[in-house]
Amino acid sequence: MSAATQDTAIRTGRVTRTLIYLILLLFALFYMLPLYVMVVNSVKPLNEITGGGMMNLPQVFTLEPWAKAWSSAQIGVEPTGLQPYFWNSIKMVVPAVAISTILGALNGYVLTKWRFRGDTILFGLMLFACFIPFQIVLIPMARMLGLMGLAGTTWGLVLVHVVYGIGFTTLYFRNYYAVFPTELIRAAQIDGAGFFQIFWRILLPSSGPIAVVSIIWQFTNIWNDFLFGASFAGADSQPMTVALNNLVQSSTGVKEYNVHFAGAILAALPTLLVYIVAGRYFVRGLMAGSVKG
Template structure:
């Protein structure tokens, strides 16, 4: 009996080790491009020309990072990607906040204050999740022109809010379905109104799905290139557009270390968000999956 138990224990340990080994190999495979970018970004240009991609830098330097931030040419100007980096934050922060708040109110209304045609309205909003961005470029450009928001940060914020509301509404609607309707009904009997119920009952339990909405919207808006290049001017372009312009600007010798440093600068915010809050993203998605 003891031998059987030992064999089973040994088999379980070996299976766990095999699983960990497979996960480690998968992690190394997916992290390899990031490692190459980071290593290249701190190498002098002569080492890049003489060595291999995976060779560690012999004389590490942050000069490529400094040049990518403040001196690299992104088209006709050689001001680096620093200004565009802050442009992205100026676009992302209000767009994420507005789309999250509106999505929460929509999800609340569609689950706890249902009205005639609410299911049809929700279905139409879901349809918005599947519309290709390219289809609406011309209508959106015309709309921004009518509103006087062409080539402005406010125009980009509006575009991202409009396209984000469908997703945030879906997130909050599915989460609030699992919240007992009896709580809302009791609050209505006590005289609480629409916003009071939302503020006192729904919002305090919404932390998991708020994290999901913020992470989703932040990464989608920060990584956007199409809207950034279509609806912005030079002074309002996000960092993704500046990165594309930098890589496609030729002024002699190709400085791969500067290109990689700029790519790392553009990717850092999303990397930080996923490293610090990735586990909460998964928890938030599954928080409303089981009712009761």
Template structure:
């Protein structure tokens, strides 16, 4: 991967280059279109949308839809807006990301630096668990959460997300630690350093890039999850995605498209911010980990 950022040796003529730029710009319009639609329509009055002006800039600018989506729109039966659900998501995401990342780091450390018989098979089992269709665990999970007294709670959702997130976090840390020089670990062992000391003093200080990858990945996946939220959340632990879907699908009353768009942006903002602020560390960290696992 040392050549990872080299330029291609391919040379292209002027006409071809113009064409390439044209195609690239056209596609960027395609990718930006839904974002444009959401943003412009979230700040205009409803009649401007229903009157055929979805693609137009707002004639009357209003933040009313945003306020309504946040604090007074009808979600299910309560006119609470999306704000309580936003906090539900935060309360679920923060512990779930933290726990799964810590466990992933420890697992990656053990699986690369304290290898034992059959460790590859164990890792394979963990990895496969990342890709299962979650439909296969929905029924027993509902039973298990009930038995544990966690049905319909945020803690239950945290548990679910930790369990099904460990595979990915372990994968990231394992690939990253695999290229960390094992001689350093052996030298520290000879000097009498123990298991946790080595992890704490030697591996952890250089784990920044992969921790960023793990945190971004987990944050995005858990924030955006709908299936587990819809299946296991109770009335007061529903995450943002479930609430947004309830808002948009509500069959009664006037469809307030502008409020729907504002709500959709609210649901997208945290992950979009993370992507814009830290996206480049994500790619860089992934590159560092994928040198050779």
């Protein structure tokens, strides 16, 4: 106890501490509840759920719902399962994340080390673009994608996600490079290094952490997007979130809750894994997007 008071000024009695632990535990249960519901119900037969056993552990353990959600559940009109949509999401996310992160790194480099008049205003314009309600761009975007021949394609979605993601990626790299010693860059310039050489040899090798933040943020955001997917995807480019929604909302036949839960976990798994493996970077991205970087 005395050791703790060394670095924190607040002292709490035993009763208060017990109470605090109790409250913290209660809320931990609250946050875990939907995950628990999803997991236990995704591995039990349907009749156990409809019979009032949603909160119980499965009496009969089965992976059937998972198999069905993945490869044979009815999505829209086709009994394909979520599998093809999972790959659609991957095909969309990978290029979109890569392109927006590279652009963000270059923009951040220019905006901090090659400053010019009006650069802050330009950055402000880019940043505001992240916060607009995307309803305001849906109509012209649909038209533009049509004109560009990208309507209903994965590349159309990639373009959309790059455009509305560069504000954030630029923000990350800008804040990160802002504290990078400018003297090093001046010195390299005097030695005759050019624009790209400086970026490649000096800034990039130390950009690892912020690149991870940017990649994770973009990955999570784009994977979880629903609005753009629902508005612009065609039959063979629909992402996972749209397919999951179609699965759950379909009004035909028996509602297979266990399959819905398995599908929801499948849709959540990639981002959840990233969060578990690299949670620190995820939180850093969240904070940089809100508080000062």
